[in-house]
Amino acid sequence: MFRELLREKGLQDNSNVTVEESIAMFLLVIGHGVKRRVLGGIYIRSLETISRRFHEVLRLVLSLSKDFIRLPNQVENVYENDHKWRWFKDCLGALDGTHVEMTIPLKDQGRYRNRKQQITTNVLGVCDRRSLKFLYVLPGWEGSSLDSKVLRSALVREKDPFLVPTAPYRSTSYHLNKWSSHGNRPSNYNELFNLRHSLARNSVERTFGLLKKRWAVLLQPSFFGTNTQVLIINAYCVLHNYICEIASELDYPLLHEVDCDLAQQSNEVFDVDYEDVIINVQGGSQWTNFRDDMTKEMYSQYQVRSGRT
Structure with missing residues (x-):
């Protein structure tokens, strides 16, 4: 207990x-x-x-963080029947950022004001694809900070640095609602990779959604000091993972609410500042070549199945 x-x-x-x-x-x-x-x-x-x-x-x-928020020792290669993840069988999980409202002293509010004019902290999270548990969490960055800046901070931290390869293709349609509207289909291997990458990454959006549904107080500013508010966000993630571990199964009614919210968001007009999303992480040519080879094979199989060869 x-x-x-x-x-x-x-x-x-x-x-x-x-x-x-x-x-x-x-x-x-x-x-x-x-x-x-x-x-x-x-x-x-x-x-x-x-x-x-x-x-x-x-x-x-x-x-308890090290007991409940940790990267897996190895990746379970059980992806063949998972259409979202079968092409990413060696991935540890999905990564994204979210904003949590905070109470900040007036003199510091400018740094914490995000592009929607809310006073927030930018939280980087990595989650498992199946259990929707957090594998890595980094809260505390000012809301005005770009996701890419927060990620770079995680990559260069001396203690437990987070390492990832180059991911989506730049200047190529990525987000799911770009595809769901008007029956769009990928027309080249870059677009297909980004579509399937976005489908897989959807698990981290569900994890953040589940966290905020479970701890609805996250949706309103706290009355604690700035540093304590950041610590409490970490505590929410620890408790989230603890609940996931002791529960016999996911909280599907709550998860259904999250999925409905995400579906509604995807149907709304998409307005995003592409400078405010993680679109590229500097990686070596080995990772880039690996991604390109995998993507071309992915697109070749896609063309065969869709009769476009």
Whole structure:
């Protein structure tokens, strides 16, 4: 149980608050946005006690990160029957960025204002294709930061750097709603690769959607300081993965809501600043040649199946 995990990490009863009360208060804050002053009235505890126990539980939840947010030791090559991923059988997962609203001091808000004029942090995430668990998370970047800048930061970090090859083709249609509208079909191998790459990457959009559905408080600014807000985002991802591991199956009703939201978004007018998406990561010629060879084989098989040879 989650309680026992935190006990093993060092959470103990004290003369003021039990372990169970500490966890309950923590979950009420991050799960429902309950203010500490309200908790003081519920549990008859001082604000200092509640704040201290909250941050203690937060620290211990974050200490579980390496246990629950980790890259797999090896890739399961079971992709033959998965039309989205069969061409990407050696990929660890899917990568994308999302924005989470934050409460930021007025003097710093300009840096955190994204292209939609919202005050947010840009969160980089990598997820597993099947379980929709996070494999890597990097929150904390200002909302004005481009996805590509956040990714470059992950690539050059001294501790646990994230390494990826060059992915989609530039200056080529990519996003799914470009294909779903007007019955568009790929006309060359670059377009086919980008279509199938986008289909595979859809798993990370579902993971972010599931995270925000499960922790709806993420959809509104927090009342904590900037650094604590970033730590709480990490904690959400740890708890998300914990729930995925202990659950016998995915929360399909919630996932259905996510899929409906994504379908609705894909039908809306697509308005994106292409400088604000990850469209290219500098890679060596070995990866580029590998991608090109795979893409040409992919397109050759596509032409045979569609009778276009």
